[in-house]
Amino acid sequence: xxxxxxxxxxxxxxxxxxxxxxxxxxxxxxxxxxxxxxxxxxxxxxxxxxxxxxxxxxxxxxxxxxxxxxxxxxxxxxxxxxxxxxxxxxxxxxxxxxxxxxxxxxxxxxxxxxxxxxxxxxxxxxxxxxxxxxxxxxxxxxxxxxxxxxxxxxxxxxxxxxxxxxxxxxxxxxxxxxxxxxxxxxxxxxxxxxxxxxxxxxxxxxxxxxxxxxxxxxxxxxxxxxxxxxxxxxxxxxxxxxxxxxxxxxxxxxxxxxxxxxxxxxx
Amino acid sequence: xxxxxxxxxxxxxxxxxxxxxxxxxxxxxxxxxxxxxxxxxxxxxxxxxxxxxxxxxxxxxxxxxxxxxxxxxxxxxxxxxxxxxxxxxxxxxxxxxxxxxxxxxxxxxxxxxxxxxxxxxxxxxxxxxxxxxxxxxxxxxxxxxxxxxxxxxxxxxxxxxxxxxxxxxxxxxxxxxxxxxxxxxxxxxxxxxxxxxxxxxxxxxxxxxxxxxxxxxxxxxxxxxxxxxxxxxxxxxxxxxxxxxxxxxxxxxxxxxxxxxxxxxxx
Numbered sequence: 451x452x453x454x455x456x457x458x459x460x461x462x463x464x465x466x467x468x469x470x471x472x473x474x475x476x477x478x479x480x481x482x483x484x485x486x487x488x489x490x491x492x493x494x495x496x497x498x499x500x501x502x503x504x505x506x507x508x509x510x511x512x513x514x515x516x517x518x519x520x521x522x523x524x525x526x527x528x529x530x531x532x533x534x535x536x537x538x539x540x541x542x543x544x545x546x547x548x549x550x551x552x553x554x555x556x557x558x559x560x561x562x563x564x565x566x567x568x569x570x571x572x573x574x575x576x577x578x579x580x581x582x583x584x585x586x587x588x589x590x591x592x593x594x595x596x597x598x599x600x601x602x603x604x605x606x607x608x609x610x611x612x613x614x615x616x617x618x619x620x621x622x623x624x625x626x627x628x629x630x631x632x633x634x635x636x637x638x639x640x641x642x643x644x645x646x647x648x649x650x651x652x653x654x655x656x657x658x659x660x661x662x663x664x665x666x667x668x669x670x671x672x673x674x675x676x677x678x679x680x681x682x683x684x685x686x687x688x689x690x691x692x693x694x695x696x697x698x699x700x701x702x703x704x705x706x707x708x709x710x711x712x713x714x715x716x717x
Numbered sequence: 718x719x720x721x722x723x724x725x726x727x728x729x730x731x732x733x734x735x736x737x738x739x740x741x742x743x744x745x746x747x748x749x750x751x752x753x754x755x756x757x758x759x760x761x762x763x764x765x766x767x768x769x770x771x772x773x774x775x776x777x778x779x780x781x782x783x784x785x786x787x788x789x790x791x792x793x794x795x796x797x798x799x800x801x802x803x804x805x806x807x808x809x810x811x812x813x814x815x816x817x818x819x820x821x822x823x824x825x826x827x828x829x830x831x832x833x834x835x836x837x838x839x840x841x842x843x844x845x846x847x848x849x850x851x852x853x854x855x856x857x858x859x860x861x862x863x864x865x866x867x868x869x870x871x872x873x874x875x876x877x878x879x880x881x882x883x884x885x886x887x888x889x890x891x892x893x894x895x896x897x898x899x900x901x902x903x904x905x906x907x908x909x910x911x912x913x914x915x916x917x918x919x920x921x922x923x924x925x926x927x928x929x930x931x932x933x934x935x936x937x938x939x940x941x942x943x944x945x946x947x948x949x950x951x952x953x954x955x956x957x958x959x960x961x962x963x964x965x966x967x968x969x970x971x972x973x974x975x976x977x978x979x980x981x982x983x984x
Contacts (some may be wrong), residue, residue: 532791644981
């Protein structure tokens with residue numbers, strides 16, 4: 451899955467990444483879905499082990515343009531994992547109390563503890579994305595945040611957090627289709643706001659903001675993956691693979707019992 | 718499912734409830750598992766609607782003797798629901814800060830918001846169960862808690878929270894088998910403590926504490942169900958049914974879009 455990394459310190463153009471890509475996967479959607487089921491079974495086992503061992507913390511950051519598929523990833527990639535060890539943190543418009551603190555304050559509170567996986571559905575990256583595109587704070591403020599984010603994530607990593615960041619990369623045409631599909635389905639109208647169409651007009655500004663964020667904050671300890679996301683099954687496959695490979699790489703094992711249990715009998 | 722209710726104000730003996738019961742369900746495990754899958758599909762749809770509508774709050778309390786199946790219920794009954802709208806709150810040994818407050822302080826903080834389902838894996842009921850059995854506080858303190866719990870739950874209910882409380886009822890023999898099975902499986906040893914066997918010796922004290930708690934705190938706005946839990950499939954079936962029937966009874970609908978969307982086209 452290295453092909454989807456944003457390599458730290460290297461040249462990076464978002465426009466050179468293809469949202470339609472299916473890499474060297476042999477097979478189409480049907481084979482892809484089958485592979486995802488197999489990976490999901492591994493993920494469930496690995497997550498239980500992570501929880502049992504209680505030694506590693508895992509932070510998964512999901513970012514995407516509207517309709518990019520963050521909710522879909524959460525439901526499908528993490529299907530069946532134990533909700534006691536896997537939490538989702540969403541970040542909405544900041545409250546007055548949150549705005550009274552630095553932008554990482556509310557984020558730090560919900561980072562994973564030992565044995566936990568926390569999925570960020572949007573994240574502190576919005577503070578260099580929507581905030582930048584709409585000039586919610588001056589450039590002098592947001593331009594310092596890339597470095598602050600790197601420092602913050604370094605602190606997390608040095609204290610035992612494995613950080614995986616995924617940008618779900620869809621094309622502008624694909625977004626059009628997905629927004630239209632939402633409009634055509636009355637059960638999705640509650641999710642829809644005319645403001646979504648206004649945001650779509652700022653597509654190029656967002657792509658530029660993403661490009662800079664991905665380039666400046668993809669580090670060895672917290673890399674970004676640009677996940678081709680026009681095909682939902684391939685998007686889920688890529689993320690499942692990265693997760694499973696990362697967790698397998700931790701060489702975890704079940705901890706010893708707290709006391710010797712040999713010969714113990716229940717009465 | 719009314720047969721499993723602890724009816725407010727009526728006589729109640731825990732020993733008269735049969736952990737082996739399968740009610741009038743026609744069929745065995747195979748048919749039961751099939752029914753659970755069907756109920757789970759309904760639950761997923763209803764949960765999405767609950768989240769979309771954002772009008773109701775749902776609190777599910779799970780209590781059981783050790784090995785009673787709380788984790789199993791969370792994994793199987795709630796399989797596939799959207800983790801963004803369904804959260805699990807666990808309650809461990811209280812911290813110093815928690816102990817410096819009333820026993821409901823830490824509980825209130827994690828009650829559900831609009832559109833959310835929160836599952837309590839153990840709960841404020843431990844403060845009249847383990848706390849009573851081990852005399853962690855004097856009787857003068859814990860004996861007042863039943864009424865305090867009722868008042869607290871009434872506040873939640875009057876502010877839009879639907880409360881469902883399930884006691885997973887297993888027999889002492891069934892617990893023996895399950896503890897032994899954990900001992901026989903090295904991948905489960907991390908969950909095991911010799912203290913679990915000490916707790917088992919207090920079985921009768923716990924049953925008495927449960928009986929009193931269930932009797933005193935089963936109310937119209939927050940009823941207790943005693944779920945026969947020796948058979949895991951039947952336990953899951955009962956809870957799935959109660960959940961689905963309760964959510965169906967809310968007559969929810971998808972909210973109107975925030976603005977009129979007729980004739981809107983994505984460009």
